[in-house]
Amino acid sequence: xxxxxxxxxxxxxxxxxxxxxxxxxxxxxxxxxxxxxxxxxxxxxxxxxxxxxxxxxxxxxxxxxxxxxxxxxxxxxxxxxxxxxxxxxxxxxxxxxxxxxxxxxxxxxxxxxxxxxxxxxxxxxxxxxxxxxxxxxxxxxxxxxxxxxxxxxxxxxxxxxxxxxxxxxxxxxxxxxxxxxxxxxxxxxxxxxxxxxxxxxxxxxxxxxxxxxxxxxxxxxxxxxxxxxxxxxxx
Amino acid sequence: xxxxxxxxxxxxxxxxxxxxxxxxxxxxxxxxxxxxxxxxxxxxxxxxxxxxxxxxxxxxxxxxxxxxxxxxxxxxxxxxxxxxxxxxxxxxxxxxxxxxxxxxxxxxxxxxxxxxxxxxxxxxxxxxxxxxxxxxxxxxxxxxxxxxxxxxxxxxxxxxxxxxxxxxxxx
Numbered sequence: 096x097x098x099x100x101x102x103x104x105x106x107x108x109x110x111x112x113x114x115x116x117x118x119x120x121x122x123x124x125x126x127x128x129x130x131x132x133x134x135x136x137x138x139x140x141x142x143x144x145x146x147x148x149x150x151x152x153x154x155x156x157x158x159x160x161x162x163x164x165x166x167x168x169x170x171x172x173x174x175x176x177x178x179x180x181x182x183x184x185x186x187x188x189x190x191x192x193x194x195x196x197x198x199x200x201x202x203x204x205x206x207x208x209x210x211x212x213x214x215x216x217x218x219x220x221x222x223x224x225x226x227x228x229x230x231x232x233x234x235x236x237x238x239x240x241x242x243x244x245x246x247x248x249x250x251x252x253x254x255x256x257x258x259x260x261x262x263x264x265x266x267x268x269x270x271x272x273x274x275x276x277x278x279x280x281x282x283x284x285x286x287x288x289x290x291x292x293x294x295x296x297x298x299x300x301x302x303x304x305x306x307x308x309x310x311x312x313x314x315x316x317x318x319x320x321x322x323x324x325x326x327x328x329x330x
Numbered sequence: 331x332x333x334x335x336x337x338x339x340x341x342x343x344x345x346x347x348x349x350x351x352x353x354x355x356x357x358x359x360x361x362x363x364x365x366x367x368x369x370x371x372x373x374x375x376x377x378x379x380x381x382x383x384x385x386x387x388x389x390x391x392x393x394x395x396x397x398x399x400x401x402x403x404x405x406x407x408x409x410x411x412x413x414x415x416x417x418x419x420x421x422x423x424x425x426x427x428x429x430x431x432x433x434x435x436x437x438x439x440x441x442x443x444x445x446x447x448x449x450x451x452x453x454x455x456x457x458x459x460x461x462x463x464x465x466x467x468x469x470x471x472x473x474x475x476x477x478x479x480x481x482x483x484x485x486x487x488x489x490x491x492x493x494x495x496x497x498x499x500x501x
Contacts, residue, residue, distance in 0.1 A: 122348075122352075122366065123348065123352040124345075124352075125345065125346060125348050125352070126346065148366070171406060172406050172407060172408050172409070173405060173406035173407070173408035174404070174405060174406050175405030175406065175408075176352070180404075181404050181405075184404050185401070185404060191404070193406045193407060195407055195408075195409065195410075195411035195412050196366065196370065196407075196408050196409040196412060197366075197369070197370025197371075197373055197374055197409060197411075197412030197416075198370075198411075198412065200365070200366040200367040200369070200370050201367055201370065201371075201374075203367070204367040215374060215415075216374070216415040216416065217374060217411050217412045217415040217416065218411050218415070219415070219444075219445070220393075220442060220444065220445035221411065221441065221442045221443065221444065221445070222398075222441050222442075223407075223411065253346075264346045265331070265344065265346040265347045265357070265363055266331055266346060266347055266348055266349075266363065267345075267346040268363060268364070268365050269365065269366045270365070270366050271365075272365045272367075273365060273366070273367050317345035317346065318345065319343055319345050319348075319354055320348070320352040321348075321351065321352045321353045321354070322343055322353075322354055323337045323338075323353040323354050323355070324337050324338055324339060324340040324342075324343065324354070325336055325337040325338070325339060327339055327340075
């Protein structure tokens with residue numbers, strides 16, 4: 096099966112439907128599938144439920160889908176870098192479900208692994224646990240959280256081969272591996288596309304079985320959200 | 331990642347290498363990389379010894395509110411709820427008051443980040459320990475330079491004991 100598509104638009108066009116659930120990898124602007132997000136923007140699909148740790152910033156990442164009001168609901172842990180998000184939410188134009196970051200990561204991991212729910216201490220006694228089942232284990236209280244899956248997951252990887260095996264780079268891994276596994280269809284943008292066999296099988300982060308479509312996006316711009324540096328001390 | 335290095339030299343920033351505050355950082359010889367699910371497995375699984383957080387309110391039994399002001403601030407809790415639920419020792423560092431009003435309260439009024447989770451509170455005026463698992467509540471253990479016990483009493487709503495060996499600088 097050929098998994099390689101010539102561009103983001105052709106990889107996504109027949110998958111996108113109004114009202115669908117989308118997972119989008121990345122943490123802040125690090126490891127986000129920017130080219131795939133831009134294609135979703137151009138394809139004008141709307142009423143999306145988007146599962147992503149953050150909502151991009153004004154003008155980048157998922158921020159560009161907020162500008163066009165293509166997103167109906169976000170499931171995220173932190174959206175503080177996006178002013179437009181705050182404005183749309185406080186005006187009642189956007190639905191929002193906040194999850195603790197670890198709970199969000201685990202819900203996605205569970206979804207991809209076929210686990211419908213799990214219990215965690217995180218959020219017990221807070222708004223997060225309201226309306227959810229509580230259970231005692233060894234004298235401590237845990238709240239039940241449900242697994243998450245998506246109609247389509249979009250992820251960014253450093254390297255991919257023609258089988259869909261993926262390798263991420265440094266902290267750009269973040270949510271991408273769990274989301275790749277939790278998508279009914281997963282589309283990956285890769286900075287480097289190589290032939291099967293060129294990635295050491297022991298070094299594969301996401302096995303190709305989770306990845307259905309691949310788009311080669313060389314020289315993709317990788318913006319830095321907060322540039323922090325130190326001074327060189329003169330010798 | 332585990333094993334975070336210092337900020338990079340100018341020109342050596344790597345967009346694929348950031349910390350939880352999205353700042354560019356560097357790696358060390360001890361660094362390891364993993365997914366966010368593994369990160370929070372470490373946190374939730376009790377493998378992390380210490381977390382230091384800011385706070386908007388802390389209650390005398392160790393409840394913490396630091397993520398939301400209804401109708402005003404909508405940013406999200408990020409990893410704060412996971413940290414306070416999973417890390418062995420939780421330290422809060424904050425201003426003692428906000429606009430002149432106490433932040434150390436009998437009960438938090440803002441949405442909680444966790445219940446009975448804070449072990450130690452360090453403010454600009456004093457340090458308090460909290461017996462979050464027991465019944466000893468909050469104890470004043472240290473005063474900042476030139477700060478009197480009366481000043482703490484006037485600026486603290488929470489009930490607290492004064493440690494018999496209260497540390498204070500001679501005024």
